[in-house]
Amino acid sequence: MIEKAFNPEDFKATGYELIDTLSEYLATTQQNPDKLLVNDYQTPEKQREKWENYDFANGLSEYFKEFLQDSIHIHHPRYMGHQISTTAPIAALAAMMSDFLNNGMGIYEMGQSSVAMEHLVVQRLAQKMGFDDKAGGFLTSGGTLANLTALLAARRKQATANVWQEGNQQPLALMVSEQAHYCVERAVKIMGWGDAGIIKIPVDEQFCLRTDLLQSYYEQAIAQGKEVVAVVGSACSTATGSYDNLEAIADFCVQHNVWFHVDGAHGASAVFSDKHRHKVQGINRADSVVMDFHKTLLVPALATGLVFKDVNDSYNTFAQNAHYLWNDDEEQEWFNFAKRTFETTKFPMGFKVFTVWSYYGDALLEEMIDTIYGLGDTFAQLLQQHPSFELAMPPACNIVCFRYTATHEDLSKVNSLIRQHILAEGKFYIVQALLNGETYLRVTLANPATTAQDLEDLLEHIVQIAQRQVPATKV
Ligand SMILES: Cc1ncc(COP(=O)(O)O)c(C=O)c1O
Structure with missing residues (x-):
């Protein structure tokens, strides 16, 4: 088994396939993100069962693809959840190399x-x-x-x-x-x-x-x-x-x-x-x-x-x-x-x-901060113009807290329910925050590929969920 585990030719073949898979994936997140859910959410039990009984009969490449499929897609422009950066592809290559060299x-x-x-x-x-x-x-x-x-x-x-x-x-x-x-x-x-x-x-x-x-x-x-x-x-x-x-x-x-x-x-x-x-x-x-x-x-x-x-x-x-x-x-x-x-x-x-x-030099890091902080401002403007939403406070960075308000129901309950539906549907990924005892929706815009259109679509998505799921909506 040791000889098999360290076979350079196998490593090369699987490695090339993996890079192909990841490059196609990167292109999809940029050109056809609609083909991909941000997060195909499954219960912890289902995931545990899947990997417990996993059969490698279809080879390593298929295994890597399945792992990719079940991962949360930080590079997807509609990933707007916890505070984690999209990785620059060359940083991931460096990470792979350093893992290899150990x-x-x-x-x-x-x-x-x-x-x-x-x-x-x-x-x-x-x-x-x-x-x-x-x-x-x-x-x-x-x-x-x-x-x-x-x-x-x-x-x-x-x-x-x-x-x-x-x-x-x-x-x-x-x-x-x-x-x-x-x-x-x-x-x-x-x-x-x-x-x-x-x-x-x-x-x-x-x-x-x-x-x-x-x-x-x-x-x-x-x-x-x-x-x-x-x-x-x-x-x-x-x-x-x-x-x-x-x-x-x-x-x-x-x-x-x-x-x-x-x-x-x-x-x-x-x-x-x-x-x-x-x-x-x-x-x-x-x-x-x-x-x-x-x-x-x-x-x-x-x-x-x-x-x-x-x-x-x-x-x-x-x-x-x-x-x-x-x-x-x-x-x-x-x-x-x-x-x-x-x-x-x-x-x-x-x-x-x-x-x-x-x-890439300082220029990339500066552009990154300016872009994602700029997205925070863009989102805040959209929220302020929208009659069904309230902005918790003007954002100072790429984190924005807000809530849906067009309902007579308890706002914390409604926003918590909205967040659960967003998670279950997987078209966007956002999180929530408790501010002064009330539940707000929360985004961290850490993906420079996110556009103003994605942010508008998020609001539309929330309105639709609210109208479907919350009986007493105002509008
Ligand atoms: C202000 C602040 N401090 C510390 C942490 C923890 O950092 P890490 O997740 O890298 O341990 C976080 C993570 O969200 C944070 O926002």
Whole structure:
């Protein structure tokens, strides 16, 4: 079996067929998207049964085609759901190559090119964010892990006790918008700070952290004996795509000498656009920033940048001996990433990012941000002109929340029902969000192939579903 599994000719034949299949698929998503559902939704049980009993009698190519058929089609212009980027085809080729080579590049010797590329990518990202040459960092496996890693560094730097060695000695806490991604709370819980360790600051009508409340919440925390280690700004938040006022948070953090972390997993990529960079003004005053390349910048998941204003802080997060990997524990070696990352064996994500960014240059990434943020504005205009819809708030990026209102029924129930029907029919893929206790429909426009016509058709599709499924419609 081993000889069969490694046969170069079989690999070549199957590989060519697979590339043919994917190229045709890409062409279909561009030229004939109507031939393809965005998501041929089946129940989890049906999918489990299918693969449990799968018979490879028709060969590997057929197997790959079936997997393709049953996948959700991010390249389809009517995919408008969760925050994930369409992948640039050359990034997918790089990903295939790095999977094949399996260079587990936590240390330099295990993937020298990828290590160098990752370093260059992060240095360039730091520059784009406006940091000086003291900044640095690395790539890691997703925004969730990157936020945890940054907050561990914050704890190391700010907490009076050395928690790494002595364990939690006194109540630590951070402050963050109540609209922040759940992974910030998860990080707090992992660090053992409990419910009291996350101080949620209310938001304004644009769902941005109310920076005018930071001082009073801080004073209350201090009065309760808590040590406030960090403030986390969202750039932007997940549900509505709202950008917190980073300058104001930075001022507060300087005044109180606390760590300023920016969760820019979704929206820090605005730094690539002249038009939208102002939304993250103040980002270069953060002590650490997280940004996902896989949410808006054409790179396959996972590929997350974690940038520190002072690269020295990145070396203190995990102080551990690992003599089987490197000689000197204390030495700051930029090229042995495992000293600084959560991962030991590390996926060579720098290669994917470097391939897209260096081959096409900044211009592609800027065009991508301008296009998808522009789609957000186009959709908002369509919603404002339509009598049957309400826009939750003017979008700040490519995330738009809205709801169907032409009914006398309970709006949350109706919109939730609409979303279920959209999922079942599979012609579009959108998601939902809970805002102030009410259910809204939510799109993330991360596919530059989406057109204004697709957005108009989505509204028409929703109206038709509502008229079919909801008895008491107004129009
Ligand atoms: C603001 C924000 N932070 C963090 C995350 C988590 O990122 P990842 O899915 O890469 O772990 C998300 C994902 O939706 C997000 O929107």
